[in-house]
Amino acid sequence: MKVIRVHETGGPEKLVYEDVPVPAPDRGQARVKIQAIGLNFIDIYFRTGLYKTALPFIPGSEAAGTVDAVGEDVTAVRAGDRVAYAGTMGAYAPYSLVPASQLVQIPGGIDFRTAAAAMLQGMTAHYLAHSTYPLRSGETALVHAAAGGVGLLLTQMAHRIGARVLGTVSTDEKAELARDAGADHVIFYGKSDFEQEVKKITGGAGVDVVYDSIGRPTFDKSLNCLKRRGMMVLFGQSGGPVPPLDPNVLNPKGSLYLTRPNMAHYTATAEELAWRAGDVLRWAGEGTLKIRVHCVYPLREAAQAHQALETRQTAGKVLLEP
Numbered sequence: 159m160k161v162i163r164v165h166e167t168g169g170p171e172k173l174v175y176e177d178v179p180v181p182a183p184d185r186g187q188a189r190v191k192i193q194a195i196g197l198n199f200i201d202i203y204f205r206t207g208l209y210k211t212a213l214p215f216i217p218g219s220e221a222a223g224t225v226d227a228v229g230e231d232v233t234a235v236r237a238g239d240r241v242a243y244a245g246t247m248g249a250y251a252p253y254s255l256v257p258a259s260q261l262v263q264i265p266g267g268i269d270f271r272t273a274a275a276a277m278l279q280g281m282t283a284h285y286l287a288h289s290t291y292p293l294r295s296g297e298t299a300l301v302h303a304a305a306g307g308v309g310l311l312l313t314q315m316a317h318r319i320g321a322r323v324l325g326t327v328s329t330d331e332k333a334e335l336a337r338d339a340g341a342d343h344v345i346f347y348g349k350s351d352f353e354q355e356v357k358k359i360t361g362g363a364g365v366d367v368v369y370d371s372i373g374r375p376t377f378d379k380s381l382n383c384l385k386r387r388g389m390m391v392l393f394g395q396s397g398g399p400v401p402p403l404d405p406n407v408l409n410p411k412g413s414l415y416l417t418r419p420n421m422a423h424y425t426a427t428a429e430e431l432a433w434r435a436g437d438v439l440r441w442a443g444e445g446t447l448k449i450r451v452h453c454v455y456p457l458r459e460a461a462q463a464h465q466a467l468e469t470r471q472t473a474g475k476v477l478l479e480p
């Protein structure tokens with residue numbers, strides 16, 4: 159089968175399209191014949207070497223397709239089931255091995271593209287808005303990159319809860335998308351000082367929570383946007399990692415809370431995975447959560463897809479197809 163593999167870390171050109179044998183499922187695993195692959199920023203972190211894994215590796219942590227074979231002791235799924243998953247590496251391929259416990263059945267009426275687009279970013283938005291900082295109606299959230307893959311979903315979920323959303327974006331087109339998703343105020347963080355804008359919009363009060371996926375360029379000012387005892391949720395670093403921090407800075411800024419969450423820790427039990435994936439896929443099926451697919455690339459063009467995501471050209475989900 160033709161897969162994308164990384165033999166050495168670096169730029170998009172390190173994504174090599176090449177032949178490997180189709181793998182056989184081990185105990186507890188299912189083999190999924192993949193129809194749609196979700197691209198995520200974490201794929202870039204692994205490709206560049208910011209996140210470490212053994213070389214060579216097949217990137218990709220999210221896909222949807224059909225169960226094609228199962229290993230010993232697998233009873234939860236069987237051949238022919240339509241499934242989706244997030245969190246197991248190796249998705250940039252026509253077939254991938256996944257622990258059966260991580261597979262979620264795709265409800266009827268949801269196609270493979272939608273399922274692949276919804277899982278990782280959808281469950282991330284779900285845990286951020288419902289568990290890391292459980293937003294309540296009337297609270298105010300600052301969502302950075304509000305027109306991104308996670309951003310559009312998080313904005314919709316926060317809006318649905320009744321929170322006021324301040325979303326940052328880089329372009330007019332992204333501003334429109336963020337507003338459509340439910341952002342009450344849109345801030346162009348490339349043109350204006352977002353800290354000043356947040357203070358102006360909130361009458362100096364600040365926000366209850368900041369969801370920051372950008373990291374180094376936004377982190378310090380994001381802390382300054384928080385209310386007394388507000389929560390800083392740093393959940394990514396598309397703009398680069400935040401340097402080491404003295405915890406004492408949280409005191410004079412208002413006894414702030416800081417967390418650095420990871421989806422794996424919020425989907426680690428069967429119950430949590432079923433809750434989050436169930437909500438996200440059900441809302442997507444009902445049309446109450448809009449899944450925006452920005453672009454679909456053939457798998458062999460994974461390098462172009464990476465380049466588009468990391469140069470901020472995308473809004474919503476990027477997919478690959480084997």
Ligand SMILES: NC(=O)c1ccc[n+]([C@@H]2O[C@H](COP(=O)([O-])OP(=O)(O)OC[C@H]3O[C@@H](n4cnc5c(N)ncnc54)[C@H](OP(=O)(O)O)[C@@H]3O)[C@@H](O)[C@H]2O)c1
Nearest residue numbers: 199282303306307308327328371394395396397420421470
């Ligand atoms: N912790 C978790 O569990 C978890 C899970 C999923 C994703 N994440 C994180 O969530 C973030 C978003 O992921 P995503 O896949 O949905 O990507 P994305 O938001 O669709 O893409 C990143 C967006 O960030 C903005 N951005 C600002 N500065 C940037 C820079 N220097 N380089 C690149 N982008 C920049 C851009 O929007 P503008 O053009 O509007 O500025 C860009 O479109 C990533 O940081 C990712 O690591 C974390």
